Amino acid sequence: MGKLYVVGIGPGGLEHMTAKAKEAIEKSEVIVGYTKYIDFIEPLIKDKEIVSTGMKGEVERCEKALEIAKEKVVSIVSTGDAGIYGMAGLILEMKKDEEVEIIPGITASSSAASVLGSPLMHDNCNISLSDLMTPYELIKKRVELASEGDFVISLYNPRSHGRPHYLRECIDIIKKYRKGNTPVGVVKNALRDGQEISLFTLENFDDSIVDMFSIVIVGNSGSYIKDGKFVTPRGYSL
Known part of the structure; x- marks a missing residue:
């Protein structure tokens, strides 16, 4: 057997x-x-x-x-x-x-988070932008609801040649609920050869560097950058 x-x-x-x-x-x-x-x-x-x-x-x-x-x-x-x-x-x-x-x-979001800092310290979710299995309208609905709920959002399969605009459109959805200085981290080839790390905010995010080997993590309303690291507070009293 x-x-x-x-x-x-x-x-x-x-x-x-x-x-x-x-x-x-x-x-x-x-x-x-x-x-x-x-x-x-x-x-x-x-x-x-x-x-x-x-x-x-x-x-x-x-x-x-x-x-x-x-x-x-x-x-x-x-x-x-x-x-x-x-x-x-x-x-x-x-x-x-x-x-x-x-x-x-x-998983990829954990790998990317480890090199960005601590972006996933509070409630967070994973959303794939690939529409091979899920209709794009449903993907956008999930992005909208996760944004409204103030989740840290990890975007899998964020950008491909066949759907070059999905990431930009989903970032625009998130912008309705987050401030312009909200951190956005992009990690390409997380924890393997060819790793690349980029930090942006929602207001200066450049989606052109993102591909299918990348993970995009968008912070919640409390996330910030400290000493070059992406931090989402858990809420401990300091």
């Missing part, structure tokens, strides 16, 4: 992967994943059978992983956390009698 581990490998660097994730990969006979994610963990899987697919092959990957897991121990890998825009939900929707274990990882 096989088993399927659904593994969040974190931001990409092996030093940021959890011990549990490494253990699951070491136990696995077969590794399934998107080609670029497989590359991130290449030093751990040299002696493993590899099944990789390109972008938008999520259903195919999950079907293959579940099929193999009937007989072998398999890990299907996602960057970040497998349960946050990863493969965990799809696997659980598709599984029948296969044994499945979800292994968490560091």
